[in-house]
Amino acid sequence: MEKGAIKKRRIRAFQSxxxxxxxxxxxxxxxxxxxxxxxxxxxxxxxxxxxxLIKHSQGVKHVENINLxxxxxxxxxxxxxxxxxxxxxxxxIKLAAFYAEHNVAFYTVDHLVxxxxxxCMDLKVVQDFTLGRLKCxxxxxxxxxxxxxxxxSSRFSILIDESTDISDSKLMCILVRYVSPVNKKVVTxxxxxxxxxxxxxxxxxxxxxxxxxxxxxxxxLKNIVGMACDNASVMIGCNNSFMQRLKLExxxxxxxxxICHSSAIVASKACEKLPSSCENLIRSISTxxxxxxxxxxxxxxxxxxxxxxxxxxxxxxxxxxxxxxxCVVRILENWxxxxxxxxxxxxxxKLKSAEVILSHLNDDIIKAYFLFLKYVLxxxxxxxxxxxxxxxxxxQLFESSQQLIRQLGRNFMTVNSxxxxxxxxxxxxxxxxxxxxxHVGLECENLLKSLPLExxxxxxxxxxxxxxxxxxxxxxxxxxxxxxxxxxxxxxPKIALYDENRIKIKDLSHIAVIIENIDITQxxxxxxxxxxxxxDEQTKExxxxxxxxxxxxxxxxxxxxxxxxxxxxxxxVEAVLSLPHSNAEAERIFSIVTDxxxxxxxxxxxxxxxxxxxxxxxxxxEGINCTxxxxxxxxLELHNSQNLYGNKNTSDEA
Numbered sequence: 001m002e003k004g005a006i007k008k009r010r011i012r013a014f015q016s017x018x019x020x021x022x023x024x025x026x027x028x029x030x031x032x033x034x035x036x037x038x039x040x041x042x043x044x045x046x047x048x049x050x051x052x053l054i055k056h057s058q059g060v061k062h063v064e065n066i067n068l069x070x071x072x073x074x075x076x077x078x079x080x081x082x083x084x085x086x087x088x089x090x091x092x093i094k095l096a097a098f099y100a101e102h103n104v105a106f107y108t109v110d111h112l113v114x115x116x117x118x119x120c121m122d123l124k125v126v127q128d129f130t131l132g133r134l135k136c137x138x139x140x141x142x143x144x145x146x147x148x149x150x151x152x153s154s155r156f157s158i159l160i161d162e163s164t165d166i167s168d169s170k171l172m173c174i175l176v177r178y179v180s181p182v183n184k185k186v187v188t189x190x191x192x193x194x195x196x197x198x199x200x201x202x203x204x205x206x207x208x209x210x211x212x213x214x215x216x217x218x219x220x221l222k223n224i225v226g227m228a229c230d231n232a233s234v235m236i237g238c239n240n241s242f243m244q245r246l247k248l249e250x251x252x253x254x255x256x257x258x259i260c261h262s263s264a265i266v267a268s269k270a271c272e273k274l275p276s277s278c279e280n281l282i283r284s285i286s287t288x289x290x291x292x293x294x295x296x297x298x299x300x301x302x303x304x305x306x307x308x309x310x311x312x313x314x315x316x317x318x319x320x321x322x323x324x325x326x327c328v329v330r331i332l333e334n335w336x337x338x339x340x341x342x343x344x345x346x347x348x349x350k351l352k353s354a355e356v357i358l359s360h361l362n363d364d365i366i367k368a369y370f371l372f373l374k375y376v377l378x379x380x381x382x383x384x385x386x387x388x389x390x391x392x393x394x395x396q397l398f399e400s401s402q403q404l405i406r407q408l409g410r411n412f413m414t415v416n417s418x419x420x421x422x423x424x425x426x427x428x429x430x431x432x433x434x435x436x437x438x439h440v441g442l443e444c445e446n447l448l449k450s451l452p453l454e455x456x457x458x459x460x461x462x463x464x465x466x467x468x469x470x471x472x473x474x475x476x477x478x479x480x481x482x483x484x485x486x487x488x489x490x491x492x493p494k495i496a497l498y499d500e501n502r503i504k505i506k507d508l509s510h511i512a513v514i515i516e517n518i519d520i521t522q523x524x525x526x527x528x529x530x531x532x533x534x535x536d537e538q539t540k541e542x543x544x545x546x547x548x549x550x551x552x553x554x555x556x557x558x559x560x561x562x563x564x565x566x567x568x569x570x571x572x573v574e575a576v577l578s579l580p581h582s583n584a585e586a587e588r589i590f591s592i593v594t595d596x597x598x599x600x601x602x603x604x605x606x607x608x609x610x611x612x613x614x615x616x617x618x619x620x621x622e623g624i625n626c627t628x629x630x631x632x633x634x635x636l637e638l639h640n641s642q643n644l645y646g647n648k649n650t651s652d653e654a
Contacts, residue, residue: 041065145614157226161586170196184552190617193610226254258583270470325377375441395491401478493543
């Protein structure tokens with residue numbers, strides 16, 4: 001061979017005889033290029049040299065793939081032998097095993113099964129999808145929870161609350177409430193769960209975080225019409241508070257201290273006027289019995305003997321005004337049971353604490369206070385329960401506040417003094433009933449008849465202090481004489497649709513001040529003609545609907561030129577419907593936080609917890625769940641590698 005000549009390489013072709021050799025069986029296959037073969041187990045091309053093929057067959061990865069292929073083939077062979085019915089059983093058993101191994105709540109299977117049936121229709125999709133811990137977390141954080149609708153152009157209210165979650169991190173939840181331009185329904189959902197630096201939770205810092213959040217989401221601050229929060233000084237203080245700073249930016253802002261929190265504070269301050277023996281007895285009984293399985297079992301035996309429903313005795317929480325009445329009612333239901341239980345406990349346990357509890361249970365004065373609390377706390381609990389509702393109730397705040405004051409006042413004040421609540425004076429003795437005429441509840445009154453006069457007077461005086469304190473606190477905290485809230489009653493179909501009920505709401509000028517650039521003259525015209533637009537049958541049908549649905553139909557009404565008939569009224573109504581009646585939704589968010597960060601998921605980052613809460617809040621607001629959640633093009637656009645994996649923190653452990 002001449003120097004520099006190119007040496008010809010011998011092409012080794014695939015030999016069909018190799019397929020019969022044991023070392024190549026089950027994985028070797030020919031390829032369309034004659035000098036190549038393919039390994040079906042590894043999905044790899046190999047040069048057609050027998051030594052190369054043998055070398056590949058001895059590789060660790062190849063051996064693992066061959067073993068996996070054999071196990072799959074065995075499973076497939078077994079599966080082929082099973083009937084369809086047995087295959088279904090096998091699927092259900094494996095899924096149940098997953099629930100058991102990972103301690104997943106069994107009720108979630110009600111959503112998982114229809115979800116699997118929906119998303120597993122295409123076998124190719126099932127085979128190709130990949131969803132690991134990191135990807136799943138980032139989809140929730142950066143796809144599902146990132147869709148912010150309507151707030152760039154809609155007027156809305158904010159609900160704010162700050163708290164400490166179970167990991168001692170300071171959190172602030174910011175909710176928004178607005179009328180959806182799509183279906184005209186009122187929506188209240190979480191905008192963001194913000195992590196705060198516990199070292200600096202000053203007003204300026206909170207407000208700075210809030211403004212930055214809205215700027216980041218491109219939501220104009222001027223679109224805010226109302227704000228609801230609890231009674232914390234950092235939120236509602238007169239001089240330097242979050243509310244005051246927001247009012248500087250939005251002078252027309254409508255503000256509301258949470259009505260439920262206000263009523264709870266009223267009840268709490270009033271309870272301080274009663275002897276502490278009632279609360280002490282509740283705590284003592286709960287501590288004595290609930291700390292021992294044996295004592296709980298003995299109590300159940302006593303309940304069965306006295307034919308009393310076998311309910312646990314409730315514990316007082318830190319927010320005792322919310323649970324106090326339930327505790328009181330439960331103790332009273334078991335009063336006779338407990339007396340007999342502690343007679344036995346004194347003899348058998350020989351503890352001083354049991355003797356003290358028994359002496360209190362035998363004290364009719366303490367029982368009288370229990371019966372009074374059972375009666376009087378019902379006023380506050382009913383009021384609180386009403387405004388915990390998710391229904392639209394902002395138009396009922398004024399009348400319900402006045403009603404609560406009158407209802408409580410009738411127990412200790414003269415009828416004439418309650419005619420004008422705006423000038424109510426509980427310190428004027430002429431407005432107070434005689435001590436014997438002060439009503440403390442029928443059961444309590446019956447017990448007082450058996451007590452000496454001095455004891456009756458002592459109890460009545462304490463109850464009078466309760467009543468006075470409660471009414472004084474309500475006069476300070478409830479919107480019973482605010483003209484704005486009085487005029488919000490125009491939302492009520494009884495006023496909006498019937499001329500004869502418009503005595504107090506002749507025009508809407510008091511409310512129109514919360515909207516910029518609204519035509520007052522046209523608004524007055526639209527308000528005047530509203531009842532005459534619909535006939536009796538239409539009016540009756542509208543009045544039977546929910547408030548937001550009723551107004552949605554009214555405001556969609558068009559004139560003969562096919563133009564919206566109430567454009568100015570629409571601006572006002574949608575702004576007013578966005579006003580919250582309480583801050584209860586914010587409290588519910590912290591319940592979601594606790595649920596999300598359970599013991600198995602306590603290392604979730606706050607960003608991930610926020611995303612979970614935003615997702616669940618939006619699902620609740622829209623009345624949907626994972627089975628009917630619709631994916632739109634924006635979700636698909638956000639689902640990309642850069643968004644899901646670019647510079648991501650992977651510290652979550654879920």
